[in-house]
Amino acid sequence: MARNVSEVERPADVPEKIGKYVIINKIGRGSTGTVYLSHDPYYRRDVAIKVYNIEEDQDAERAKVSRKMFFNEAHMVGMLQHPNIMPIYDAGEEDGSYYVVTEHIQGARTLAAYCRPDNLLRVDDVVEIIYKCAKALHYAHGRGVIHRDIKPSNIMLTIDNDVRIIDFGIAIVSDSEVSRIEGIAGSPSYMSPEQVQSEELTSRSDLYSLGAVMYELLTGFRPFRADNLSKLLHQIVYATPPPIHTYRSDLPEELEQVVMTTMQKDPDKRLLSGNAMSAELTRVYKDLRQKYDSLDNQEHFDLLRTLTFFHEFSHAEIWEVLRASDWHEYKDDEDIVREGEVDDRFYIIVAGAVKVEANGRSLGTMSNGDCFGETSYVRGAKRQASIKGDGQVTILRVSSSLMEQVSSACQLRFNKVFLRSLITRLQGRGAANT
Secondary structure, three states, X not given: OOOOHHHOOOOOOOOOEEOOEEEEEEEEEOOOEEEEEEEEOOOOEEEEXXXXXXXXXXXXXXXXXXXXXXXXXXXXXXXXXXXXXXXXXXXXXXOOEEEEEEEOOOOOEEHHHHOOOOOOOOHHHHHHHHHHHHHHHHHHHHOOEEOOOOOHHHEEEOOOOOEEEOOOOOOEEOOOOOOOOOOOOOOHHHXXXXXXXXXXXXXXXXXXXXXXXXXXXXXXXXXXXXXXXXHHHHHHHHOOOOOHHHOOOOOOHHHHHHHHHHOOOOHHHOOOOHHHHHHHHHHHHHHHHHHHOOHHHHHHHHHHHHOHHHXXXXXXXXXXXXXXXXXXXXXXXXXXXXXXOEOOEEEEEEEOEEEEEEOOEEEEEEEOOOEEOHHHHOOOOEOOOEEEEOOOEEEEEEEHHHHOOOOHHHHHHHHHHHHHHHHHHHHHHOOOOO
């Protein structure tokens, strides 16, 4: 029997209701407020309710900014209806609590998870994501809205690999009576030069910020880095970021050109609009897809199909795993996994064999089709054994973060086969967890 939301046991710090919404649980907390999960029975959808820290904030100036951010978002209820912009359904004030109601997407995570050099998305996926963001910004700009805070943590990636731009709290809305947040507002690392200098902003400021996000998604590094804010802002206004090819030599020159054009200091030298940016990315994307579908990748697919590990996978699911992985060759005695290290990858042996060692003693070997890296199921867990090449070995390294973005069917299949292989290995040899 289904339980009424009000019957669900709540933590002490979770209110029973906010406005007309019955609260299920707290799902997040940020510098400006707390986010709760509720269910809207009228529309039969889950919603996220952000409650701004206005009355409880001891800093009067910060509370003033939070109040303006609330009114900014409340002003846009139903205003932006685009598939790649998080919709704002409702807003209100009750007993001094100011809240905004938005779509809730189960399992979504922000792009901040993919800004590390060791956990980058595939290049064609980055291009597709930024393409969608550029189209969404073009739509918003056409309705007189400049976001002003485009950054990885304000772009969400759903489990279906779709995109939502979130948090219009400091947006500029043309012809609006709502008080603007003046001066430098936003996240410094992604601000345009004109935003840093508190000049009048146009839609091209958002495109600069989107270019900075793309730079980081491709390289794992922000365009400008400094040990204090004044140096960082000086770099944004006067310095040129390191060329992308100094970090990666495998990216097409046309893609680097799009990023650097979008990040020109002079707004007039940038791409004209979000549509212009998306058109450039479309051309790059077609070339990348042709490269992805090349003979090398087909050979990788054909080889995986022969492995016992993948016998139960559909063709589409094998391609999904390939997209969440990289192909790596190791030499004899080269470390693949080191005991005591934290690593979030799963490993499948494609060709060759590996040695398993723990506490300086040998635990055995594994070969074609075997898998290891089960401690990745526990976030932050340390490897309990070392794995080294036993002769030359080819390994498929599967990112646990990227696997969260593949289809549910593929995730279930992968987990079922991986865990079954693990149980078989432990029953047969009693090997240490890896």
